[in-house]
Amino acid sequence: MHARTLLFLPLLALALAAAAAWSAAPSAADPAQTARDLTTQGPTGLPTALPVLALSGDARVAKDACDRLRAQGPMGLAALYDAFPDVLAKGAGDPRWPALSAALDRVSGQRDDFASRLFWYTDFEQARQAAKATGRTILSLRIPGRLDGDPGVSGMSPRLFRTALYADPEVARILASRYVLHWQSGRIPARVAIDLGDGETIVEPLAGTTAHFVLDGDGRLLDVLPGVEGVPFFRGDLITEAELERSLRGLDAGERAARLARFHALRRAVRRGEWPGILG
Secondary structure (H helix, E strand, O other): OOHHHHHHHHHHHHHHHHHHHHHHOOOOOOHHHHHHHHOOOOOOOOHHHHHHHOOOOOHHHHHHHHHHHHHOOHHHHHHHHHHOHHHHHHHHHOOOHHHHHHHHHHHHOOOOHHHOOOOEEOOHHHHHHHHHHHOOEEEEEEEOOOOOOOOOOOOOOHHHHHHHHOOOHHHHHHHHHHEEEEEEEOOOOOEEEEEOOOOOEEEEEOOOOOEEEEEOOOOOEEEEEEOOOOHHHHHHHHHHHHHHHHHOOOOOHHHHHHHHHHHHHHHHHHHHOOHHHHHO
16 A cells, blocks of 8 residues: 555544544533533533523522522623523413522522512622612612511511512612612611711611611611602602712712701601791
């Protein structure tokens, strides 16, 4: 046999072997391969595959994917919603609905999230950093029990907040566009002190078992909204509080204190019906 032919055969064999190996290897975006990667100590799955893996029948794979989406914040939750418009349209009529709704709740930090599509932080420092980065106001819910569960605690049911208050389309729109949301399990204090920033404080008594605390990006308390509030009043308060927080930015200590004190004086006058006195 000719020498060139003998030399060509090994090269041909190597080329065929490489082609076979290439065709057998899964692509980087192969969900099955990504799922295997996520079960290792160091997940290497592509971010675009995470929404698919969040609905995996393997509980460990699903949890890992949901945790990674949650770590991305609101963008991770949006990616999960964007990945399954057909399932969301069919709701319980789609066999994937139980897995999707469970994934949405885990990523969002709120049970029944499909009703409002909101992302909630449970770490206040993360919420504060997000507020600074986005230029938004912080709304922090203090509630007995958990917003991501319903253990049957006394007082106002977390379910009412999730499915009635936050699920209102306009409330959800205002919250998603103007606020960074945070919730914490526990009882509210009997009173809070609002620091005006010039050494003076306003002490406000609190009643009930739940409350919404309004704070700026530095974590300074500006106001407290009652936990039990009708949807129309809550909508109005959300807009007012967000505008208040924005109006205080960049002011020196004296001007900030004067504006915040004036705001609370007006609030008290409205609640007590003392308009003639406050208008002079």
